[in-house]
Amino acid sequence: MKSYRQMNKAELTECKAQLEKAFEEAKAKGLQLDMSRGKPAAMQLDLVMPMMDALTSKSELISESGMDCRNYGGPDGLPEAKALMAAMIDAKPEQVVVCGNSSLNIMYDTVSRSMTHGVCGSTPWCKLEEIKFLCPVPGYDRHFKVTQFFGIQMINIPMSPEGPDMDLVENYVNHDPAVKGIWCVPKYSNPQGYSYSDETVRRFAALTPAAEDFRIYWDNAYCVHHLYNGAENQDHILNILEECEKAGHPDLAFEFCSTSKVSFPGAGVAAVASSERNLEWIKASMHVQTIGHDKINQLRHVRYYKDFDGLMQQMQLHGDMMRSKFEAVEKRLAEALDGLEIGTWTKPRGGYFISFDALPGCAKAIVAKCKEAGVTLTGAGATFPYGLDPQDSNIRIAPSFPTPREMSDATEVFVLCVKLVSVEKLLENA
């Protein structure tokens, strides 16, 4: 196909007319498709339904250590649940505290606790003039919302397929004592699906922060979310807690994970892993905050999956379902856009998203056009702090919720809108 960027004004004008016609036809179909959020599809949740039978009125709800899981007690989580969650992120069970249903909630609470009480004895952030967080971009909108909510200044750090720009990270972290944290999704990142290289992880572990209360927020949300089978087709990242220990900085990172996209979103189990010192700090406030988390649900997960192998067997089935959707999107994108020079996109081997970069200044318009034709995308800008994409270029595509067929239809509308908006943009400058 001829690149749109090589077209002259007449060609672009003709192209625009065709695309407008096609857009009207697409609109007439009255589609109602949602690729806005990383929601699992019903079919994927159906797979997990036998978990509902893992505990019944006939079950013993006594944990391995003899605790009655129906009653109060065990605020750090069941030992067997610690073991399961630890295996997901390759940590040691004693590094893990198992909490409620939401890792986002643990992250929010960690920031909130730092605001009111300071990190491990440091000055509470609410007493300081200025607090900054580094935000690799594009990134996860809900991370940015947490720091924004607490009035923390956010600084964009560009992402590459190797991870965040570590020269920039080192420069900020090692020299600016106002920099207290960085949001990371190290494996199959949201939205690009990039996994941090070994060098990146090691450079993280080797940071020598200007602020003693700087911490890495390592949100390993997609730790077990491979699209392909076989280790050689999957991404692997180094164990951040281990690398931090090796580098002599055991307290540098908080790691978060959950089964939200393993079992049931909202009814899964979430955990935080870190050093003994960091965990003591977390537990000191957690024990004031709650008598304990839902141990019955923790036990339900353990009884159902049995062990990490059991969990991974089910994740392979999830991966099979997700792969067909990702491939449907990628196929459509390639068919429609290869050679046009109006967009690039990532081809992740795992996670929940594809990241699309349109021509600068086009993302908002593309999302609006899609909406007009009945296809809901994540709001343009959402992948940046404050919702501000300086290039107005990045769009997050979430293939998980629709069926492969719907995903294919939605992508058809998407590429049409990309073309139309791009042609309009090129005509502006022609």
Add this chain to the structure above:
Amino acid sequence: MKSYRQMNKAELTECKAQLEKAFEEAKAKGLQLDMSRGKPAAMQLDLVMPMMDALTSKSELISESGMDCRNYGGPDGLPEAKALMAAMIDAKPEQVVVCGNSSLNIMYDTVSRSMTHGVCGSTPWCKLEEIKFLCPVPGYDRHFKVTQFFGIQMINIPMSPEGPDMDLVENYVNHDPAVKGIWCVPKYSNPQGYSYSDETVRRFAALTPAAEDFRIYWDNAYCVHHLYNGAENQDHILNILEECEKAGHPDLAFEFCSTSKVSFPGAGVAAVASSERNLEWIKASMHVQTIGHDKINQLRHVRYYKDFDGLMQQMQLHGDMMRSKFEAVEKRLAEALDGLEIGTWTKPRGGYFISFDALPGCAKAIVAKCKEAGVTLTGAGATFPYGLDPQDSNIRIAPSFPTPREMSDATEVFVLCVKLVSVEKLLENA
């Protein structure tokens, strides 16, 4: 029996010798009994086990409004769960947000949010020099731990069978802008089992706080926890939200409740109820904090209890079990202590505790003696802010966890220790 306080030194000395002998015999039994926490007994939890069958792999996990409860969405709670929780506290469903498993967690988060963001747009508490909470005493230790954790100054307010001393409450709240809250357990209070009179509730609703961000923390933890059947044998309190509305102060109270002692502690459902304005404030941060709470567990509760009548039928069975334990304690206390003038205790018609007041200066010693004989009580002082009972007199008895027989044995040890410590105290002054 002759009052210990009428005994002369010789009589007391003889009495002490007998008691010491009895104490050594009790110690030799090697008891291991725990009346320290308001933990439901296993038998009570057994009653709830059929809830484990309320949702199975064959179940439709679609809510009445068509929401797939297995997936993300519905951050305020399922409408049918709102209705159930609202009925427990006689509120309207639209006044309720259903959260996770812990009402303590909601209270903590409410205080924490007030610290970092201020109440409904007021100055964040962390920016203020001084924050005070009123604490009716004796009260619930975990309430006091929350305010202590945030460095909030706590002020003791004496309790009577009508509720907190309202003259004092009005004096503080209506004149001191640093007073931002009061901890209340209005029905079957912890630990006395007192229920606030209608006049007390109306005086709460009529408060005209000096601080615009003053709120009543109305922890209706024992709203449905009657020991006796029949409305005439149960305590009833006025609806605080309704009274606040009538008084023209709709935003004055946050009400909290949970099924922790209805279904499973730790695996129940908790809720907060308040005015529209207060709920908007709560939801604004809750939506940053989490994508949503565990809707599957909410649905499980709704499907199991069906409605408020179903829930109350089960609470009647709970009440029957609890009553036998309370009565076992009260019988032993009366048999052993009536007429001795060394202690008084409450006779609640509901809730989880009996409050015992020993001679001043004796509580710590009694608890220590009990421990020596294998009976664990709530630490003396725990029912007061900072763990400081100015009289060293109050002891909380939690009859819920042991069996009636164990409870009877434990109380036998308890009265023995009360006698022994009291005699020692009287001898000091004889």
